[in-house]
Amino acid sequence: MKIMILGSDGYIGYPLTLHLLKKGHEVFGVDNYSRRQRVEEVGSNSLTPITTHIGRKGYLKHSYSQSFVDQVDISLGKDSPGYIRHFLKEFKPEAIVHLAEQPSAPWSMISVNEARATQIENIIGTLDLLWAIRQECPTTHLVKLGTMGEYGTPNCDIPEGKIPEVCLGNKPESLATPVPCPMSGLLFPRTPGSFYHLTKVHDTFNIEFCCRIWGLRSTDIMQGVLYGVKVTGEEGLEQITRFDYDQYFGTAINRFCAQALINHPLTIYGKGEQTRGYLPLKDSIQCLTISIENPPEQGTYRTLNQFEDTYSINELAHLVQNAAYDLGMTSERGPIPNPRIEAEEHYYNPHHQTLFDLGYKPTVNTAKEIKNLLLDLEPFSNRINEKVIMPTTKWR
Amino acid sequence: MKIMILGSDGYIGYPLTLHLLKKGHEVFGVDNYSRRQRVEEVGSNSLTPITTHIGRKGYLKHSYSQSFVDQVDISLGKDSPGYIRHFLKEFKPEAIVHLAEQPSAPWSMISVNEARATQIENIIGTLDLLWAIRQECPTTHLVKLGTMGEYGTPNCDIPEGKIPEVCLGNKPESLATPVPCPMSGLLFPRTPGSFYHLTKVHDTFNIEFCCRIWGLRSTDIMQGVLYGVKVTGEEGLEQITRFDYDQYFGTAINRFCAQALINHPLTIYGKGEQTRGYLPLKDSIQCLTISIENPPEQGTYRTLNQFEDTYSINELAHLVQNAAYDLGMTSERGPIPNPRIEAEEHYYNPHHQTLFDLGYKPTVNTAKEIKNLLLDLEPFSNRINEKVIMPTTKWR
Numbered sequence: 208m209k210i211m212i213l214g215s216d217g218y219i220g221y222p223l224t225l226h227l228l229k230k231g232h233e234v235f236g237v238d239n240y241s242r243r244q245r246v247e248e249v250g251s252n253s254l255t256p257i258t259t260h261i262g263r264k265g266y267l268k269h270s271y272s273q274s275f276v277d278q279v280d281i282s283l284g285k286d287s288p289g290y291i292r293h294f295l296k297e298f299k300p301e302a303i304v305h306l307a308e309q310p311s312a313p314w315s316m317i318s319v320n321e322a323r324a325t326q327i328e329n330i331i332g333t334l335d336l337l338w339a340i341r342q343e344c345p346t347t348h349l350v351k352l353g354t355m356g357e358y359g360t361p362n363c364d365i366p367e368g369k370i371p372e373v374c375l376g377n378k379p380e381s382l383a384t385p386v387p388c389p390m391s392g393l394l395f396p397r398t399p400g401s402f403y404h405l406t407k408v409h410d411t412f413n414i415e416f417c418c419r420i421w422g423l424r425s426t427d428i429m430q431g432v433l434y435g436v437k438v439t440g441e442e443g444l445e446q447i448t449r450f451d452y453d454q455y456f457g458t459a460i461n462r463f464c465a466q467a468l469i470n471h472p473l474t475i476y477g478k479g480e481q482t483r484g485y486l487p488l489k490d491s492i493q494c495l496t497i498s499i500e501n502p503p504e505q506g507t508y509r510t511l512n513q514f515e516d517t518y519s520i521n522e523l524a525h526l527v528q529n530a531a532y533d534l535g536m537t538s539e540r541g542p543i544p545n546p547r548i549e550a551e552e553h554y555y556n557p558h559h560q561t562l563f564d565l566g567y568k569p570t571v572n573t574a575k576e577i578k579n580l581l582l583d584l585e586p587f588s589n590r591i592n593e594k595v596i597m598p599t600t601k602w603r
Numbered sequence: 604m605k606i607m608i609l610g611s612d613g614y615i616g617y618p619l620t621l622h623l624l625k626k627g628h629e630v631f632g633v634d635n636y637s638r639r640q641r642v643e644e645v646g647s648n649s650l651t652p653i654t655t656h657i658g659r660k661g662y663l664k665h666s667y668s669q670s671f672v673d674q675v676d677i678s679l680g681k682d683s684p685g686y687i688r689h690f691l692k693e694f695k696p697e698a699i700v701h702l703a704e705q706p707s708a709p710w711s712m713i714s715v716n717e718a719r720a721t722q723i724e725n726i727i728g729t730l731d732l733l734w735a736i737r738q739e740c741p742t743t744h745l746v747k748l749g750t751m752g753e754y755g756t757p758n759c760d761i762p763e764g765k766i767p768e769v770c771l772g773n774k775p776e777s778l779a780t781p782v783p784c785p786m787s788g789l790l791f792p793r794t795p796g797s798f799y800h801l802t803k804v805h806d807t808f809n810i811e812f813c814c815r816i817w818g819l820r821s822t823d824i825m826q827g828v829l830y831g832v833k834v835t836g837e838e839g840l841e842q843i844t845r846f847d848y849d850q851y852f853g854t855a856i857n858r859f860c861a862q863a864l865i866n867h868p869l870t871i872y873g874k875g876e877q878t879r880g881y882l883p884l885k886d887s888i889q890c891l892t893i894s895i896e897n898p899p900e901q902g903t904y905r906t907l908n909q910f911e912d913t914y915s916i917n918e919l920a921h922l923v924q925n926a927a928y929d930l931g932m933t934s935e936r937g938p939i940p941n942p943r944i945e946a947e948e949h950y951y952n953p954h955h956q957t958l959f960d961l962g963y964k965p966t967v968n969t970a971k972e973i974k975n976l977l978l979d980l981e982p983f984s985n986r987i988n989e990k991v992i993m994p995t996t997k998w999r
Contacts, residue, residue, distance in 0.1 A: 318734075319730075319731065319734035319735075322730060322734065323727055323730055323731065326726060326727060326730055327723065327727060330722060330726060330805070331719055331722060331723060334715075334718060334719055334722055334798075335715065335719065338714075338715035338718065339715075361786065361789055362785065362788075363785035363786055364785075370786075370792065374770070374782065374784070374785065375785050375786065386770065386782050388770070389758065389759035389760075389770065389771050390757065390759055390766075390771065390786075390791075390792060392758075393757055393792035393794060394792045394793070394794070395786075395792070396766065396786060396789035396790045396791070396792055397790070397808070398789060398790070399808065399812065400812075402730075402809075402812075405805070405808050405809055405812060408805075408808055409726070409801070409804075409805040409808070412793070412795065412801050412804055412805070413798075413801055416795065416796075416798075416801060419944075420944050420998055420999065421999060422999075548815075548816050602816055603816065603817060603818075
C-alpha cells in the first residue's frame, strides 16, 4: 500500500515508518521536527541517542530507496501554502496516518502562548488536512491519533466513540434488563482534561463531520498511554526511536523507568489511584498497522479504543519498583502534590473489543516489558538530565 | 453593572448596548467591524440603512457619555497583542457578553479559507479571552453566545447542555418508570452541522474546561434562530440595528420577509420540514439581560437553551405568506434543492425551561411579529439586492 505518515520523525512515527517499510509498503514521511525543537526548548533531550533528521533521511534512502522524508508543515495556511495538497496529489496515498500534533498536556497548560500554539497546530492542521484530502484524494483512509483522555473519567463504562444501543451501566449488575438508550448512535460525551486534550476532542468533531457530510473515511484512534522504546527488540542506533522522560513529553511508565535508572524517587502525582489504559509501543505499531490494512467503508467514521489493559499509577510504580529490584537497583516512591486537576479515585471501565476482533494480539506481560525497557535504557542512563523531571507547570 | 460587549456593532450587539445603557448600566463596547466588511465582500448590504461605525460612536458618546466603543480584535495574538487584556484591566467588567464570532454557517462552508478563518477567529478568539479573564478578572461572568445548532437533530429530547439524571425518552410514553442515566451530568452529545457550528461546540468544551479547572463562571447560551429588527419599536435611524437577508448572513424568517417585500419566491430548502427554535430579536435582548443580571455562582458552567418556540421552515413560510397577504402583497413558495446536508424530517423536542424560571416573558404572537417586521422593513425595500438571495454555497 501507499501510506503517508505525518509526524514520521516522532516517537511513534519513526518506528511505524520502519515497520511498514519492512512489510513492503511504500511510505512517504512528513515532519516539521517540532518535537525535537520543543524538547530542546524545555531543556531536555531524547534519552536514546537518536540520529539527526538528516541522518535518518540518509538511512531510509539507503535502506529503502522508495521512501522519502521531508520537512513540511501540514497546514495549508500562510506558512506553507498548499504543500500538503501538492504531496497528496503527487503521492496519492491509500492511507494517511496523522501523528503530527503537539502531544503534551502539560506543555499546553504552560501559558496562553502554548495553549494557543497547541490549539492552532492541532485543530487547524487537521482541518487543513481534511480539506486537502477532500480536494485531492477523497477515498484515502485517514488514520488519526486521538487519545483515551478525550473521555476523561466518567462514572460509567466508556464505549468506543459512540453511545451504544442499550443503557451503559456503571456496574455489571446495575441493569437486570438492558434498556434501549434514546441517545444511541450519538458521540459519547467527552470530558477532556487539558488544552491539549481539548484539541483532540475538536479534531474528533471535525473529522466526524467530514465523514458525515463529504463521505470521507477515517479511523479515529483513542489511544491509551504508550511506554517502551523497541518494537522488534533488535533496533540499532539508526533504528531506535526517541524516548522522552521530562515533565512535558515523558509519559507515566517511561518517566518512572528513567527515574528508577538514576535512583530518583518515582513522581506519583497525588493519591496515585488515577487509572488509565496503557500499551507498549510495539502494540501501538501493531494496532496502527491493523487499522491501515483494514480500512472502513467509504463514508465511515470509525473509533477504536486502543490500549492493552488499565492500570493505576500506584500499580505502575509497583511494577517499575519490582523490575528495578530484580535488576539490582533500588527505587523509592516519591508522592508529590498533583500538578493536574483530575479525579484521583474513580470508576474506570473503557471498552476496547474492536481491535481484538480485527486481530490485535496484545503483549500481556507488562512486568516483563518494563524489565526489558529498563535493560534497553540502561546503556544511556548517563544522558538523563535530572533537572527536567519535577513538574513545574500547574493546572491551577 | 459594568458590562463589556464584544461584537457591539452587530445585529444583537448594538441593540443590546442601547438596551443596557437605557437601563442605567455602564457599557464598554468592542468590535472589529468584520461583519460590515464580510457582508460587503459577499456583495450584500444591511437592508436597514444603519449609520457608519463612526456615526454610531458619536451618537453613543453624545447620548450616553460613559459608553465607549472601539475597534479591537479580541485575540491576544500577533494581530493585537494584549489589547483585550489591557481593556479588561482598565474597565474591570462584572459581565462580558461575547458576541464577537463569525456567525454564518454557509460562509464557513465556502472553501478552506473561510472554514479556517471561522475556526481560528471563533475558537482561538474565545481561548484568548478565557486566558485574559483568568489573568485580569477571574470573577467576571462570561455570557457567551452559542447556538441550538450545536445539538443538531438527535432522535431524543435535547436537555439544557448536560445529560439529566433520568433517561431522556424520545416520546412522553416511552418510559413508564424513569431509569437513572449512568451518563448523567456529562455534556449532552453535540452533532454540529457546519464548520461554523463546530466552532461553537469547541467553544463549549473550552469554556466548560476553564470553569471546571480555573473556577471561572459562564453562561453559555444555546440560542435559536433570531428574527426581527426592532426591540422597542421606536428605533430611529441612529438606533436601528443591521438587517441581513443574503444567503450567508440572513437567517430564515428575515430572509423570507426580505423576499416577500420584492415578490421573490420564498427559498424553502428541500422538504421544508427542518424544525428549529426561533425567537424575536427583542426576546434575545431580554434573555441576555436576564443572564447578565442573574449570574451563576463562581466556578459554574451554566447552559441555557434560548428560544421562544419551535417551527418548521414550511410553517414559517406559511406565516410570512399570510402576513404578506394581509398587507396586500403576494408571496409564493419557491422550494429549491437543499444546499445543506441535514435531516429534512426529524424528531425535535429541545427543553428551555431555565430562562422561564429566571423570568423570561416570551413574545408569543409570531404572526403579529412577522407582520410588524414587514412593516418595519417596507420603507427600505428598494435597498434589497436580489442577486445575493439564492444559495450558491453547497455543503457537498
